[in-house]
Amino acid sequence: MLSIALAGKPNAGKSTFYTAATRSEVDIANYPFTTIDANRGVTHARTECPCLTREERCGHEHCHDGKRYVPVELLDLAGLVPGAHEGRGLGNQFLDELTNADVIVNVVDAAGATNAEGEPVEPGSHDPVEDIDFVETEMDLWLAGIIADNWESVERQSRSPGFDIEEAVTEMMTGFGASEHEVAAVLREVDYPDDPMQWTDENREALARGVRERTKPIVVVANKIDLAPEENVQRLLDLDKPVIPATAQGELALRRGADAGVVDYDPGDETFDITGDVSDEQRETLEELRETMAEYGGTGVQQGLDYAVYDLLGMVTAFPVQDQSKWTDGTGTVLPDAFLLDSGSTPVDLAYAVHSDIGDGYLHAVNAKTNREVGESYELEEGDVVKIVSTAK
Ligand SMILES: Nc1nc2c(ncn2[C@@H]2O[C@H](COP(=O)(O)OP(=O)(O)OP(=O)(O)O)[C@@H](O)[C@H]2O)c(=O)[nH]1
Numbered sequence: 096m097l098s099i100a101l102a103g104k105p106n107a108g109k110s111t112f113y114t115a116a117t118r119s120e121v122d123i124a125n126y127p128f129t130t131i132d133a134n135r136g137v138t139h140a141r142t143e144c145p146c147l148t149r150e151e152r153c154g155h156e157h158c159h160d161g162k163r164y165v166p167v168e169l170l171d172l173a174g175l176v177p178g179a180h181e182g183r184g185l186g187n188q189f190l191d192e193l194t195n196a197d198v199i200v201n202v203v204d205a206a207g208a209t210n211a212e213g214e215p216v217e218p219g220s221h222d223p224v225e226d227i228d229f230v231e232t233e234m235d236l237w238l239a240g241i242i243a244d245n246w247e248s249v250e251r252q253s254r255s256p257g258f259d260i261e262e263a264v265t266e267m268m269t270g271f272g273a274s275e276h277e278v279a280a281v282l283r284e285v286d287y288p289d290d291p292m293q294w295t296d297e298n299r300e301a302l303a304r305g306v307r308e309r310t311k312p313i314v315v316v317a318n319k320i321d322l323a324p325e326e327n328v329q330r331l332l333d334l335d336k337p338v339i340p341a342t343a344q345g346e347l348a349l350r351r352g353a354d355a356g357v358v359d360y361d362p363g364d365e366t367f368d369i370t371g372d373v374s375d376e377q378r379e380t381l382e383e384l385r386e387t388m389a390e391y392g393g394t395g396v397q398q399g400l401d402y403a404v405y406d407l408l409g410m411v412t413a414f415p416v417q418d419q420s421k422w423t424d425g426t427g428t429v430l431p432d433a434f435l436l437d438s439g440s441t442p443v444d445l446a447y448a449v450h451s452d453i454g455d456g457y458l459h460a461v462n463a464k465t466n467r468e469v470g471e472s473y474e475l476e477e478g479d480v481v482k483i484v485s486t487a488k
Pocket residue numbers: 104105106107108109110111112122123124125126127128129130131172173174175213318319320321322341342343344345
């Protein structure tokens with residue numbers, strides 16, 4: 096499953112975002128380092144369900160009126176402080192977890208109500224722009240440190256005939272989840288000595304930064320917009336980076352309200368209806384939230400997840416079916432599964448995602464929207480419904 100990690104300084108609202116997005120209750124509190132051990136759960140990316148092109152909605156448990164929710168993993172990590180790569184704060188073990196994720200959501204306190212260490216301060220008194228870059232820097236320095244720890248082995252290899260620095264570095268970096276292609280692209284961009292003995296910390300940091308930039312895209316979630324001065328949010332939005340304004344607390348209130356049957360809201364909606372009995376105080380809070388959502392186009396939680404999955408990673412959602420006219424599986428469930436695949440994926444990749452046997456026995460595929468057979472090199476598009484014909488069942 097695709098994995099999204101929530102990173103950022105302590106007290107920014109990561110666990111609130113996580114609780115809202117996964118609906119599993121974890122500790123939330125207004126002091127730094129509430130979370131110590133990582134929380135791991137399932138949330139969803141939202142897309143349009145292909146059933147929208149048909150007369151009837153599919154009725155799948157993950158389809159609400161044509162809004163389709165596709166499972167992805169979400170990780171809630173301990174807060175990160177400047178110097179974490181050297182062991183400050185809760186240290187650096189969890190930087191490992193960050194680098195294992197496919198994409199990172201950097202949760203920032205846009206209200207400026209917490210300082211660099213995550214301690215509560217007067218709202219508006221800390222500049223949230225300062226909280227953005229350090230997450231990248233900590234990841235880079237941590238990775239550079241690991242490269243340095245492993246450098247001796249590269250130096251040793253260089254004594255053998257036929258040593259190739261590019262090969263040696265590529266082998267090391269693919270161990271961290273980078274592809275050969277990505278490492279090659281980084282090495283083309285940075286200057287480095289051919290002799291590993293002459294590499295400096297700067298060379299290793301440049302390598303680490305290049306690999307991290309290519310393999311760990313980051314979206315900033317500017318959280319606490321309900322509390323934030325508007326100019327703070329605007330300054331964050333003006334940065335030359337992807338920034339999604341959000342109120343994790345607002346999303347949590349709506350999700351709890353929806354679970355309790357007092358509000359009608361699907362994650363990612365721009366607004367909601369109050370459908371049950373709420374106290375005057377609750378109504379007032381909800382009406383304030385409605386105004387904030389109107390200003391920013393929703394609570395930003397679902398939008399942040401969707402941005403990570405569809406914009407940063409460029410994934411496509413494909414729906415395999417067995418019956419190309421009814422769009423069902425063998426038991427009659429309509430649009431039973433949704434798979435997130437890298438852009439450029441083919442029907443063969445989808446077959447392997449369903450099951451390796453289906454992939455191995457792949458014969459051909461039919462686009463069930465057009466009822467036309469598609470070739471092996473056809474690039475799947477968002478929302479494709481595909482019947483795979485395979486020797487395996
Ligand atoms: N006003 C407002 N407060 C929020 C929002 N999101 C979270 N908070 C509050 O911010 C404080 C910290 O929230 P947490 O979710 O525990 O933050 P965290 O980033 O997980 O913190 P650590 O685990 O310590 O790293 C709590 O008091 C939350 O209620 C929001 O959108 N608006």
